Amino acid sequence: MVTIADVAQRAGVSVATVSRTLHGSAKVDPRTRARVLAAADELSYVASPTAMSLASGRTHVIAVVAPMMSRWFFASIVTAIEQNLRETGYHVMLFSLEAGPGAPGRFRPEFFAKRVDGILWLNVAVTPAEEALLAKLDLPMVCVGTQIGDSPTVLIDDHRAARTAVTHLLSLGHREIAYVGTPVGSIAHMTTPAARVAAFRETLVHAGVPVREGWVLAADWTADGAMEAVEPLLRSDRRPTAVLAASDEMAIGVLGAAARTGLRVPEDLSVMGIDDHSFAGALGLSTVHQDVPAQGRAAAQLLLAAVRNRDTRTPATRIELATHLIPRQTTAPPQAAG
Amino acid sequence: MVTIADVAQRAGVSVATVSRTLHGSAKVDPRTRARVLAAADELSYVASPTAMSLASGRTHVIAVVAPMMSRWFFASIVTAIEQNLRETGYHVMLFSLEAGPGAPGRFRPEFFAKRVDGILWLNVAVTPAEEALLAKLDLPMVCVGTQIGDSPTVLIDDHRAARTAVTHLLSLGHREIAYVGTPVGSIAHMTTPAARVAAFRETLVHAGVPVREGWVLAADWTADGAMEAVEPLLRSDRRPTAVLAASDEMAIGVLGAAARTGLRVPEDLSVMGIDDHSFAGALGLSTVHQDVPAQGRAAAQLLLAAVRNRDTRTPATRIELATHLIPRQTTAPPQAAG
DNA sequence: CTGAAAGCGCTTACAG
DNA sequence: CTGAAAGCGCTTACAG
Known part of the structure; x- marks a missing residue:
């Protein structure tokens, strides 16, 4: 392995000077610098990150x-x-x-x-x-x-993002809106799931639309999880006209549940997500974009x-x-x- | 920062002994070991990875x-x-x-x-x-x-995976099969795209089904890319009865193209992918699974x-x-x- | 602008 | 089983 000492020797300078011209901020004579650079290049020198870290205290x-x-x-x-x-x-x-x-x-x-x-x-x-x-x-x-x-x-303002989604559904005339994505398990502590469901509730209440507790569903934030959570609801006698999923990935699961229960989207059921997943365009999914x-x-x-x-x-x-x-x-x- | 010397001092041993009991394979007296472990624990000692790497030559x-x-x-x-x-x-x-x-x-x-x-x-x-x-x-x-x-x-055997997919379509009775996923751009050098399209061609030929060159489409292996590539074909007078996408992500794009052109899947168009993406289940996508x-x-x-x-x-x-x-x-x- | 030297915090033969 | 010491490959005040 070629070390800084090899470069110093070849350039006819001290290791300190090699170090300075390669990384240091201190002044180095242009001619010295050129010699060092040439030597380093000829030897294909690459400084040891581990030694640099130990000496400098920064790992990069x-x-x-x-x-x-x-x-x-x-x-x-x-x-x-x-x-x-x-x-x-x-x-x-x-x-x-x-x-x-x-x-x-x-x-x-x-x-x-x-x-x-x-x-x-x-x-x-x-x-x-x-x-x-x-x-x-x-x-x-x-x-x-x-x-x-x-x-x-x-x-992002998760509360606002969810409110935007709910407002879209309300403005289309929906009043029978279900939600999937109440936090469970490993995501229980995260703020995004909590903020989005809170906004869902508040926005409905603010619009004078009662929240049906049986229509606010927990899921693990995967497509499959949301599909399983929503399918029974879609099969029930009294089903929503729209479902808001807390993420696009879950919205894809809702699309799956609709397909399984023979519901046409959006004729029989509106489906909305949040995120603007890279598949949202291809799937025609209505959503709220975040960058x-x-x-x-x-x-x-x-x-x-x-x-x-x-x-x-x-x-x-x-x-x-x-x-x-x-x-x-x-x-x-x-x-x-x- | 607490160093190995601090631990050694507290335990009343040399740094070498601390190093050995903490990482070394060499024998250490059980009582010495206990003292070292206790000292390290009391000081919340964590060895410097950078120093270990420099001394040992391994970075982990x-x-x-x-x-x-x-x-x-x-x-x-x-x-x-x-x-x-x-x-x-x-x-x-x-x-x-x-x-x-x-x-x-x-x-x-x-x-x-x-x-x-x-x-x-x-x-x-x-x-x-x-x-x-x-x-x-x-x-x-x-x-x-x-x-x-x-x-x-x-x-995986990409050739075999693609053949499995084509064979599935052939066995359903399809003869008018298009393909999307010919390698382009940044993925041009990868073997998977090349192997899958080769298998598509060979399997068709082997079955006595001619390959229509205009139906073998290039795409960048994204859903949106595949959608754009396939949509014109689906709008043309003479369109395929099935499309095989070289990946599930592109198959989702094909699903999107079908939706945009008003084709029902699978009644008007069969769509098949390869990979078994985590969304494949929810979308009901036929595919070839890889682990x-x-x-x-x-x-x-x-x-x-x-x-x-x-x-x-x-x-x-x-x-x-x-x-x-x-x-x-x-x-x-x-x-x-x- | 440059060099000699100490030091970063460990590991690892080498002795004992 | 344990310690003293060299060494890993750099950086960085400190002098000059």
Whole structure:
């Protein structure tokens, strides 16, 4: 392996000078610099990241923590974050908290200690005890979706997004509206599911439409889960004229349930989602758009700023991105006979 | 920060002994061990990964390289890999090659040099020049989908998977079958797209069914891309009775094209995919199943074995996982009037 | 602008 | 079973 000493020897300078011309901010004589660069190039020198980290105290790696990787939101945002970080010379260490056989399903502070320069939390809810442990780490952190402590946060207004969706259905004339996506299980602590269902209830009440409790359904936020949750309702005597799913992935499940029960969409049933999943266009799904890559970029920039300033306690920042309605083909006025 | 010296002092032993009881394989007196463990625990000691790496030459991090993160296959397999690796004490450094504004769209050997213990390649095609650079890295590598050099590979038989799909359509009586998913652009070098379209052609020819070149369509392997590619064909006078999409994501686009052109599925058009995407069940999509998490686990295990043996040149291994037909509701015999 | 030297926090033969 | 010491490959004040 070629080390900094090899380069120094070839260039006829000290290792300190090599280090300075390659990474340091200090002044180096242009002719010296040229010799060093040439030597490094000839030897195909690549500095050892591990040695640089130990000596400098900075790893140039960022931890990205998500509750799972296999859902559209997370896959999309991780892509954007990775691109953004790589452009600035940082690497992404991925922590997917999905519980598996033997996998913890939770993070441990040792994952991060002395290993990363900062942490990006993607919609992960943290207990007070965990929060205390994280504080000891003394690392810059930025959150997306769910806030942790007083860390900067990037998010959309989930309450408003859900209200936009409900309002769309109301304005089409629907009064018999069901909802699927009440938080359960592993997502019970996340703020997005709670905010969206709260907005559903409030918006209906505000419009003078009573909320039928039997029509507010829990699901695990997968297509299959939503399909199972909704199908019985669609088969019952008294069924809704519209279903709002808390996510597009669940809306796809509702579409499946409609197909299984022989209901035409939107003639017999309007179906609406939230998110604007990449399949929403092809499926003609009416939804509320959120810009996920933009959230990833914003979060990456915020964290980078904190890392570079070596600020552990960055001033509280909150970046809220806009959402907007995208009506497509799965929503329509309820049939007169409905 | 608490270091190994702090633990040594508190336990009344040398740092060497602390190192040995915490990580080493050498024998340590049980009573000494207990004192060290207690001291480490009391101080909440976490060894510096960076110092361990520099001293030992092993980083315990694995590079996972994928052409993108935002597609179902990659998101699913990365989840499985991450779980598997974390269980064994390894970390995942993610390299998503998706080109962005400023992002290279390609990997560079410096990404990996002295930074990771091994590389997992997920369906990324590598040029001979790149392959030569990688060889110099002298790192254990394992591939999924597309082979690189003589590295061990985990894959499905894409040719067989596509043949299974075509055979299903033929057995239903279809003879007018279109195909979408000829490789273009960034996926032009990947073996999966090439293998699947080749199998489509060969299976038809073998069955005595002529291949209409105008019905073999290129697309970028997204739902929207496939929808755009297929819609004109569905609007033409002479249209197929069935469309095979090279992936379920594209099949969803075909479903969208059918909806836009007013064709009923499967009455007017059979639609078939390959992969068994997590939405396939809800959408009733007929497809050919592949077990993606199993591929991830197999690849992780293969790489781990190579890393632990410090084998750079592991004996060529090829693990081929089975696929099987899952007929659902989007395929049916062609209508008599078709 | 440049070099000598200490130091980052571990691991690992080498002795004992 | 345990300790002293060298070494991993850099960075960074400190002098000059």
